[in-house]
Amino acid sequence: MLFQKKPGRHVVIVGNGIAGVSCARALRRRDKQARITLVSGEGPHFFSRPALMYIYMGHLTYEGTKPYEDWWWQKQRIGLRQAWVTHIDTQKKWLSFAGEAGGLGYDQLVLATGSKPNKFGWPGQNLERVQGLYSLQDLQTLEAVSHEIQHGVIVGGGLIGIELAEMLHARGKKVTILSREQSYWDNALPREESLMVSDVIAESGITLHSGTELKEIVDDGQGRACGVVTGTGEKIACEFVGLTAGVSPNLSALKGSEIPTGRGVLVDFSFRSSVEDVFAIGDCAEIVTPEGQRNRIEQLWYTGQMHGEVLADVLCGDDRTYDRGIWFNSAKFLDLEWHTYGEVPPAGFPVRPGLRQVYWQAADKRHAFRLVLAGDAVVGVNAMGIRYRHKVCERWIAEKRSAEYVLNNLKEGNFDPEFYHRYEGAIVSSLRAQVAQAGGQA
Amino acid sequence: MSAALTDFAPNHYGDAGTKRRLRLAMYVALAPFGLALLGYRGAIGGDAAGGWLAFGLVFAPFLALALAYIRATYRGSTPGIKNDGVQVHELSGRRVGAYLLGTAITSLYVILYWFPGALTGVVQVMEPLSQALRKGPADQWFFYGFLYTAAVIVMGIRMIYRYRHNKYQIFRTLSVMFFQLAFAFVLPALLRAFNQPEFYFTYFWPLKYDYLFPGSFEYLWKQSGGVGMFMFGWGVIASFVLTPLLTWRFGKRWYCSWVCGCGGLAETAGDPFRQLSSKKLKAWKFERWSIHTVLVLIVVLTALLWVDLGRISNDYKAWYGFFVGAALSGVVGVGFYPLLGSRVWCRFFCPMAAVLGLFQRFFSRFRITTNGDQCMSCGNCSTYCEMGIDVRAYAMQGKNIVRASCVGCGVCAAVCPRGVLKLENGKTHKDRFEGAEHPLADLLGALKKK
Numbered sequence: 001m002l003f004q005k006k007p008g009r010h011v012v013i014v015g016n017g018i019a020g021v022s023c024a025r026a027l028r029r030r031d032k033q034a035r036i037t038l039v040s041g042e043g044p045h046f047f048s049r050p051a052l053m054y055i056y057m058g059h060l061t062y063e064g065t066k067p068y069e070d071w072w073w074q075k076q077r078i079g080l081r082q083a084w085v086t087h088i089d090t091q092k093k094w095l096s097f098a099g100e101a102g103g104l105g106y107d108q109l110v111l112a113t114g115s116k117p118n119k120f121g122w123p124g125q126n127l128e129r130v131q132g133l134y135s136l137q138d139l140q141t142l143e144a145v146s147h148e149i150q151h152g153v154i155v156g157g158g159l160i161g162i163e164l165a166e167m168l169h170a171r172g173k174k175v176t177i178l179s180r181e182q183s184y185w186d187n188a189l190p191r192e193e194s195l196m197v198s199d200v201i202a203e204s205g206i207t208l209h210s211g212t213e214l215k216e217i218v219d220d221g222q223g224r225a226c227g228v229v230t231g232t233g234e235k236i237a238c239e240f241v242g243l244t245a246g247v248s249p250n251l252s253a254l255k256g257s258e259i260p261t262g263r264g265v266l267v268d269f270s271f272r273s274s275v276e277d278v279f280a281i282g283d284c285a286e287i288v289t290p291e292g293q294r295n296r297i298e299q300l301w302y303t304g305q306m307h308g309e310v311l312a313d314v315l316c317g318d319d320r321t322y323d324r325g326i327w328f329n330s331a332k333f334l335d336l337e338w339h340t341y342g343e344v345p346p347a348g349f350p351v352r353p354g355l356r357q358v359y360w361q362a363a364d365k366r367h368a369f370r371l372v373l374a375g376d377a378v379v380g381v382n383a384m385g386i387r388y389r390h391k392v393c394e395r396w397i398a399e400k401r402s403a404e405y406v407l408n409n410l411k412e413g414n415f416d417p418e419f420y421h422r423y424e425g426a427i428v429s430s431l432r433a434q435v436a437q438a439g440g441q442a
Numbered sequence: 443m444s445a446a447l448t449d450f451a452p453n454h455y456g457d458a459g460t461k462r463r464l465r466l467a468m469y470v471a472l473a474p475f476g477l478a479l480l481g482y483r484g485a486i487g488g489d490a491a492g493g494w495l496a497f498g499l500v501f502a503p504f505l506a507l508a509l510a511y512i513r514a515t516y517r518g519s520t521p522g523i524k525n526d527g528v529q530v531h532e533l534s535g536r537r538v539g540a541y542l543l544g545t546a547i548t549s550l551y552v553i554l555y556w557f558p559g560a561l562t563g564v565v566q567v568m569e570p571l572s573q574a575l576r577k578g579p580a581d582q583w584f585f586y587g588f589l590y591t592a593a594v595i596v597m598g599i600r601m602i603y604r605y606r607h608n609k610y611q612i613f614r615t616l617s618v619m620f621f622q623l624a625f626a627f628v629l630p631a632l633l634r635a636f637n638q639p640e641f642y643f644t645y646f647w648p649l650k651y652d653y654l655f656p657g658s659f660e661y662l663w664k665q666s667g668g669v670g671m672f673m674f675g676w677g678v679i680a681s682f683v684l685t686p687l688l689t690w691r692f693g694k695r696w697y698c699s700w701v702c703g704c705g706g707l708a709e710t711a712g713d714p715f716r717q718l719s720s721k722k723l724k725a726w727k728f729e730r731w732s733i734h735t736v737l738v739l740i741v742v743l744t745a746l747l748w749v750d751l752g753r754i755s756n757d758y759k760a761w762y763g764f765f766v767g768a769a770l771s772g773v774v775g776v777g778f779y780p781l782l783g784s785r786v787w788c789r790f791f792c793p794m795a796a797v798l799g800l801f802q803r804f805f806s807r808f809r810i811t812t813n814g815d816q817c818m819s820c821g822n823c824s825t826y827c828e829m830g831i832d833v834r835a836y837a838m839q840g841k842n843i844v845r846a847s848c849v850g851c852g853v854c855a856a857v858c859p860r861g862v863l864k865l866e867n868g869k870t871h872k873d874r875f876e877g878a879e880h881p882l883a884d885l886l887g888a889l890k891k892k
Contacts, residue, residue, distance in 0.1 A: 018819070051820035058527035058535075059857075064825045067834060069722060170526040204520060301818040330816045332859040335522030335607070339816070339861055387861035390814025415813055415864050417855050419609035 009034050011315065012095065012106035014085050014253060016040040017049060018301055019282025020112035022308025023315075024078050030316045036077070037104065039095070041084030043136050045070060050301060052139050053163045057170040062136075085253035090275050108315060111254070111265050111273075111280040112308070115247035115299060117160075124217030128224040130241040133164050142167075142240075149173050151238040153228050155214045156245030157184050162197075162333055164242045165206050176207040176236060178228070180245075181348055183210055184333075190370060191347035192359055193384050197333045199365055204334050217241050247299060249284040262286050264297050269321040271311045279314075281307035287322070300329065326394050336366060341393035342380035344372055355379070358403070358434040360427045369427045373435075376402045386423060387415035403435045493570035500567050505596065512600040521607035523857050525826070533780060534714040540780035548777030555768045558582040575631035584631075590707065591627040595619055597710035604713075610852045610865075614699055618706035626703045639666050641673045644701050646680040648740045649794035651767070653677040655747050655759075686801055692867055693808025694798035695850025702794075704787060707776065708828065709851060712784025716828035716853065719783030725830055729790050729847065736766060737796040766791065785828040789847055799846030808850065809874035810843035812836065813862045823854035823863060837862050842874055 011027060013020040016038045024036050038046075047065040054060040073080055081104065083097035088109070096103045117132025119125045129145050131138055152168040154161050157179030165175045181187060183194040184201060201208045213231035220226035227237040249264030259275050260266045264286030271279045271287075282304040287296040298307070303324060313320045328341045345351040354374055361368040362385075372380030377400040381393045392413040396406050406413075410424045516524065532539035553560050561582045568588060572580035598619040605611035625644040634640050639662055647654040654677060662670035688696045698705045719725075743762050746755040775787025788795050802808060810833070817840070823833035829847045833854045836843045843863075855863040868874045 048819040048821060050818045051822075054525075054820060054822065057525070058529045058531075059525040060821055060825050061529050064721075064821045067819045067821070067838060302815050305815075328814070328816070330860045335520050337859070337861050387813070387864075390816055394814070415861060417608065417610045417852060418865060419613055421609075 009107040010037065010105065011035070011108045011110065012037045012039060012104060013110040013112055014039045014095070015112035015114055015282065015284070016042070016046050016080070017112060017114050017282060017304065018046075019114075019304035019308045020110065021046045022305045023110055023112065023281060023311050024308075025076070026309045026312030027315055028076050028078060030312060035079070037079040037081055037106075038073075039081045039083060039085060039097075039104065041082065041098070044080055044082045045073070047136070049134070052133065052136070053167050056139060056142065056167045086255075088254060088257040088259065088278075090258050090278060093277070106277075108277045109279065110311065110315075111259075111278070111284055112282045112304075113250045113253055113284045115283040116250040116252075117243050118246045118248055119243060120245065122155075122214055122216055124219055124225060124241075125243065127217055127219055127241075129239060130217055130225045130243065132243045132247070133160055133167075134247060145240065146171065149238075149240040151176070151236075152240040152242060153178060153236055153238040154242040154244055155228070156243065157181055157208065157210070158188070158244060158246060159185070159331055160247075161242070161244035162201070164244055165201075166204075166334055168240070168242075169204060169206055173240075174207075176209060176238070177201070178209050178212045178214055178230060180213050181210060183347070184208060186346060187348035188346050189338075190344060190357070190359075190382065192361060193338070193368060193370070193382060194347055196361070196365055196368060196384055197336060200334050200336045247283065249286065249297065251284065262295065266295075270314045270319075271307060271322065272314070279311055281311050298324070302328075326397050328390055328394070336385055337387065339383045339386075339388045339390075339393075340381070341388070341390065342372065342378075342397040343374075344370065344380040344382040358431045360423075360430040362423060362426070367423055369423070369431075371403055371406065371431060373403055378403055378406050381406075381413075388413045389415045403431070407432055407435075493573075496567055497570050500564075501592075505592070508596045509599070512596075512603060516600075516603050523859075524604065525822075525857065528714075528717060531714075534717070536718060536781060544777060544780040547779065548773055551768075551772040551777055554582055554586055555772065561585060572631075575628065575635065577635040587627050587630075590703070591622050593711040594622040594703075594706050595710075597713065598706075601710050601713050605856065608852075608856050611856060614852065615710065617700045618702075618709055621701050622703050622706045638669050639673060642703075643673075643676060643680075644703065646677060646685065646794065647744070648681075648737065648797065649702070649704070649792060650677075651740050651744070651762070651793070654681065654744055656750070657747075685798065686805070689798050689801040690805050691807060693806050693850050693865075694795070694802045694848070695808065695865075697798060698788065698795060698849035699851045704771070704775070704792065705849060708784040708788060712779050712828070715779045715784045717783070717825050718781065719785060719789065719828055719830035721824050721827070721830050721832045723832075726832075729830070732790045733792065733796045733799070736770075736791050737793040739766070740793045766793075783828055783830070785830075785849070788849065789829050795847070795849075802848070803844065803846040807868045807870065807874065809866060809868060810836075810848065810854065811864050811866050812840050812842065813860075813864070815840060816860045817862045818860060820859065822857040822859065826853050826857045828853070833863065844874055 011034050013024055013036070020038055024038055027034060028036060045066050046068065047062065048067065051060055051065040055062055055065060083100060085095050086098045087096040089096070093106050093109070094103050095106065115134060117134055124130065129148070131141055133139070133142065149168065151174040154165050154175065154177045157177050161177055161179070162184075165177050168175045183191065184198040186194040189197065198208055198210070209230070215229045215231050215233070217225050218227040218229065218235070225241045226239065227235055228241060229235050251261055251265065254261060254265065259273055259278055264284050265273055265280035266288055267273050267280045267285050268288060271281050271285060273280055283297070283299045285297070285307065289295055298304075306324065307322065310320055310322045326342055330337070330339045332338070343355075345355060356373045357370060358373070359368065359370045367385035368383070369386060370380075370382040371378055372382070378396055381388060381396070389412075396413075407428045410428055411422070414422065414424060416422070529535050531537075533543055534540070565580050565582055565585050568580035568585050571588065572578060572584050576584070598615050601615045602612050605615075621644050626642055630640045630642055642650060645653070652658055658677070659674060662674040666673070685697070699709055739762060743758055746758060749755075770791045771787050775791070778786050817834070817837040819834055819838045821834050823837060824831070824835070827833050828851060829849060831843070831845050831848060833843060850865055852865050855865060
């Protein structure tokens, strides 16, 4: 059988990010015999990608972003190979590396190659001092030009966008964000929360131009960016352009291979591609959905982790399919923390019919709480500036609890530190009144 | 890419870095001014006339400089975690300045313990305060106590300003400032003024190891009347009743990061250095050996003194006082702040921390809980843990953190950008092991089988 444990098989995982490493760890726990090799050109060891910003800001060292000490890999008998994959021969089951004559054979291949920053064909997008922020190499190139930067323009107002803005801001540079959306990240946040973040951005001294597109990046005559031109023709002088308009699967290692790709590597819900013994997980996987829904590409830390763990079971012969469970996420926008659970409709898209929302916001515009209801059942929880417990919110949603139940038990969900001001009293009285109003807020 | 992957330290920290360095240089350049005054007082020595004026002239500039530096550092920043540049800072980033500072603090301890004569000048500057508070002449230990308390107060103000968005940090810092000022500085001085034994109500055996020595029993219980008996009794109750009870209810933090003077200094003056503690597994292994060794040493020493083996006991006592009391808690414990972090003494050597840690690990309701699967392994929690606990290793697996060494400072929860960590006193002591590794699990399992 294809997926049965083969003693001494060689599992090669391309990419040592959270997806690849989770797969290697989980596989090692279950299969003591397998030879496991992690291949990555980016760096020898696994580090936390979301922590790149903290290295630049001087909060953390590079060493501090590694979850495992360097000796740990040998103890786990997980081989590490620092190399860029240039070609995959699925017939001979062989990987070729850049600048190396040899290569590496595999019995089973796991692609966990992650993402690359989107570039939408803007004039000047390949100039020097223009880049995204995804890899260690991106951080190095940013560091190398940092002393030249007085003003940085960030194109794209998502999570990486605000991170890059915060990074430059922390190093004393003027920062302008160009965002196509009407208010900050309104394709992920509801309007009120999005405006709250916009307010936090303004308070910090970072400039946010909403509803503004990039038209071109200006060459200084020496191949370096010296400014941008916006959709309305406005020119902004700058010494750095950050491209953070989303990421897409990194398929550069797959060039010329027979592995079928769409936007990402096409896989089923067990992360199998249609080529024997080839799998894909994490950001680079495009999960083909039945019933003609849009295929799923998931670019989150925890989805990468779950993909890796599910695939390890699949590689050990289990008949297992991936189920993400109830959606959740969190982030920190400068000083403002965000926790979200379940279905919270963003402002930038039409809201699914039948949903009702109740919302409370503190007078300081730094704390907010939202419940999303379908009928009487709570389907989504969104909190700004207040920490909420993942397992409690997840349980409320899974058990289809009523708004009344959730409001009665709201304190149970609070995860703020001791002595913090508790907003539950204000939230409950405000939301209870809104729920009682027929229809509530549309 | 030619640059090595480990070479990420921002070499040019932009405008912000230059400003920061200039500011530091300016304040450091002003310090010799105060030192010159110290020298002047030393030179004219013995002259108590104009005491308060000299006292003010010597210490006011230091105080003003420190407060101005703190204000300049955080002014204009929004309330929130501000660790920008910590890893590359001249003093907190283990650079040349850190080595100089470490040498300076270490030298101060060496002088205090072994060459107090060199401090004659500055001790005389302390004379008016000593007379006012203690009704007696100043000595080098009064100077040290003053310096220590001033450091806790000034750097406490910094801590509160820095964490002004975080009430846990504010209350905790106010608490250590209060206990240091009232119970470790003013009260012992007043006791002396009223001809009572100089007693520290916030230090207990085995940290203040001689409080349960037969010598203290003689002096306090037998010779000092009612007040002395109360003091000795308090020492016994604090060590054997208060400590277990409060640790069971709140974890070791009630002492280590709310009351203790050593902890107080670490949490205020030591805050800029908390990220320097080693998170390596090796360091944890060393810690478990070293701290329990010191505990055994002091328990044996106390027992030997009561049994009274004459010369052996006394030699042992002198030896312990030198190595643990002076060298480890002072010279290494504080002198190495800028190199090894703020809790070297507390983590590796303090026998009180060892006792509290045993209670915390086995009989306490305290734990740090993690918030489901929200962790993305950034490492802020581990980096800023002054006790060198690899907090992330637990958080990324969604496990509760139940560790003997945790002093409950709450900084891991504060710096977490995803709201993953929370310090909690549970309703029972059992439920804290949900998802955590139960201590003695192997042993209990083996016993059940039998």
